[in-house]
Structure formats: structure tokens, C-alpha cells
Amino acid sequence: MKHLLYIIGLVLALLPLQxxxxxxxxxxxxxxxxxxxxxxxxxxYCFLDYKGIDWNEVRARYSERIADGMTNAQLxxxxxxxxxxxxxxxxxxxxxxxxxxxxxWYEDYDKNxxxxxxxxxxxxxxxxxSSLKYRILDDNIGYVVVESFNTGMGEGNIAQMLFxxxxxxxxxxxxxxxxxxxxxxxxxxxxxxxxxxxxxGYTIHKTGxxxxxFSEPWADYMSPSESVRWQKPVVVxxxxxxxxxxxxxxxxxxxCPKVTIxxxxxxGGSGMPFSAELPNGWQVRYSxxxxxDVNMQHIEFGIEPDTPCSLDSLQALQGHDTLIExxxxxxx
Numbered sequence: 486m487k488h489l490l491y492i493i494g495l496v497l498a499l500l501p502l503q504x505x506x507x508x509x510x511x512x513x514x515x516x517x518x519x520x521x522x523x524x525x526x527x528x529x530y531c532f533l534d535y536k537g538i539d540w541n542e543v544r545a546r547y548s549e550r551i552a553d554g555m556t557n558a559q560l561x562x563x564x565x566x567x568x569x570x571x572x573x574x575x576x577x578x579x580x581x582x583x584x585x586x587x588x589x590w591y592e593d594y595d596k597n598x599x600x601x602x603x604x605x606x607x608x609x610x611x612x613x614x615s616s617l618k619y620r621i622l623d624d625n626i627g628y629v630v631v632e633s634f635n636t637g638m639g640e641g642n643i644a645q646m647l648f649x650x651x652x653x654x655x656x657x658x659x660x661x662x663x664x665x666x667x668x669x670x671x672x673x674x675x676x677x678x679x680x681x682x683x684x685x686g687y688t689i690h691k692t693g694x695x696x697x698x699f700s701e702p703w704a705d706y707m708s709p710s711e712s713v714r715w716q717k718p719v720v721v722x723x724x725x726x727x728x729x730x731x732x733x734x735x736x737x738x739x740x741c742p743k744v745t746i747x748x749x750x751x752x753g754g755s756g757m758p759f760s761a762e763l764p765n766g767w768q769v770r771y772s773x774x775x776x777x778d779v780n781m782q783h784i785e786f787g788i789e790p791d792t793p794c795s796l797d798s799l800q801a802l803q804g805h806d807t808l809i810e811x812x813x814x815x816x817x
Contacts, residue, residue: 513764528694575758579768597724597796598661614642627653634666634730644713655718655816665729675737676710685737687777719744720812727751746790753787
């Protein structure tokens with residue numbers, strides 16, 4: 486009952502965050518839409534102070550580019566540039582003809598993934614449990630590729646896959662290139678790798694318009710699956726494209742026994758996204774609720790691996806994926 490009351494209170498607290506901005510008195514003009522967007526971020530975005538962003542200075546700088554006679558395309562460009570100051574892949578501006586997005590959280594880093602090379606390890610006769618691709622490698626290591634958490638994966642899919650891999654000495658879960666998706670899918674998969682209820686982190690939410698108006702941290706626990714649970718060593722492969730739900734999946738797996746995170750730092754994206762509408766009908770998505778690790782540290786900028794490893798281009802030319810091969814060595 487206490488947990489239910491907390492959830493109800495949380496929902497009620499967040500309802501004002503999704504109201505239309507035109508109720509705040511902004512006109513449907515270039516200036517009005519610009520001010521509405523700035524106000525949404527100022528009062529509802531959750532990382533301004535954490536990222537050290539002077540949002541007033543940003544407003545002053547971009548306000549100079551707003552003119553009454555500008556076109557929608559010009560207005561969209563200014564707004565896109567302003568939102569890029571947040572350096573947040575969860576922040577988007579949606580119009581009928583375009584979507585503003587920020588992708589430098591992975592574009593400015595080594596990819597550490599060759600998809601054709603990765604697929605060569607799977608071959609053409611891999612098994613498919615919903616969106617989970619898997620096979621047993623020739624050294625009796627199970628290899629699982631999770632390209633996205635958008636597609637549903639039920640308990641039955643995961644349990645059957647793990648049962649089919651039960652004879653393996655260890656398991657590699659490759660989430661490189663996985664940009665996220667549904668949190669319930671990520672949590673469902675992770676829950677098969679612990680036998681006990683684990684504290685995996687904390688969540689806080691905005692309670693007011695101030696940059697630091699937040700609730701007390703709410704502990705996030707992961708319960709073990711009631712189905713098949715894996716009892717052998719696991720290596721999770723990561724790169725900078727691991728974002729959003731995948732970032733949280735890595736956080737949770739890091740807490741599981743017998744799990745090693747190998748590869749590059751994840752891309753981050755720990756803010757639960759919410760949306761609002763501008764006077765002209767454009768939709769803006771923004772991060773509203775930060776997720777923290779067990780030490781109450783932000784994971785917005787990513788999670789460091791237990792074992793750093795990069796893709797060796799020379800080895801790749803010879804058909805060897807450095808991360809997969811290092812994982813195989815660890816599991817042996």
C-alpha cells in the first residue's frame with residue numbers, strides 16, 4: 486500500500502509537467518514559441534545544474550536570432566541549436582517535417598562495433614527468441630545479440646533461450662549498438678541473472694519549477710525472475726551507442742553476481758523523458774527524472790566498463806572481433 490501511494494503521488498506530481506505551454510500565456514509567434522520552449526526546459530528539464538548549463542545565458546544568445554518574419558524552417562533551426570546545448574539524446578523537437586536530435590553522445594567516439602563482423606559470429610543458422618538472436622560458439626560459449634529493447638521479449642522467450650544454452654560454460658550478451666527502447670524489456674532480461682532482490686539504483690523526480698526542485702531519492706530494486714535463472718559467468722559487451730534503457734540495463738547487470746561489463750563506456754541517457762506542446766503544435770521531449778546508480782551518482786553521461794576493451798581494426802580484417810574474443814577468454 487505504501488508503494489502504491491508513492492506511485493499515485495508521483496503521477497500526480499508529474500501531471501503539471503505535461504500541460505500545454507500556451508496556457509502560460511505565450512503567443513503563437515516565433516518569439517512566443519521560442520520563449521515557450523525556453524520555459525519548458527528552464528522549469529522541467531532535470532539536468533541543467535548537474536551539467537553546469539547557464540540557461541539564462543543560452544536564452545540571451547539565441548534570442549538574438551529570433552525575428553518576427555522568420556520562417557518555420559528558420560525557427561526550427563534556432564530551436565534545434567538551442568536544444569543541442571543540453572547535450573542530451575533524450576531531447577527532441579518534433580514537427581510534421583523534421584525531428585531535432587542530438588547524436589554526438591556516440592558520434593564523437595569510436596564505434597567499437599563492426600556489424601558484419603559481429604553477424605559472422607552468429608552465422609546464418611542462429612536461433613531467434615523474439616528479438617533475441619543467439620547461438621553456441623565452437624568453444625561452448627553462448628552468444629546473445631540484443632539489438633534493441635523496443636521489440637517485446639517475454640519471460641517465455643528468455644527462459645527458453647537460457648534453457649537452450651544451459652550446457653554452455655558461460656554467456657556473452659552483446660548490447661553494442663543498442664540505443665534503448667522499453668525499460669520493462671531491459672529489466673525483464675536482467676532479472677534472469679540474479680537469485681535475490683537487488684538494489685540497482687535510485688530515481689528522483691521534479692517537484693517544482695526550480696532547477697533543484699527534486700523529490701527524495703526513491704530506491705529501485707530488481708527482483709529475480711520466477712522463471713529460469715542463469716547461474717554461470719556472463720560478460721556484457723558495451724559501446725558508446727548503448728543508450729537510455731540499455732544504459733540502465735548495464736547499470737542493473739553490473740549489480741548481478743558473476744557478471745562482467747566489457748568494452749567501452751556506455752552513451753548514457755538516464756533521464757526519463759516527458760513531452761509538452763508549443764503554441765504552434767510542435768512537440769518537445771525532454772528529460773524529467775534522473776536515474777542514479779547505487780552510490781547515488783548520475784549515469785547520464787554513461788557507465789564505465791569493468792574491463793575496458795576496444796575493437797582492433799587489424800584483428801577485424803582477419804575476422805576477429807576483439808571484444809568477443811576477450812569475452813571468450815574471460816569465460817574460459
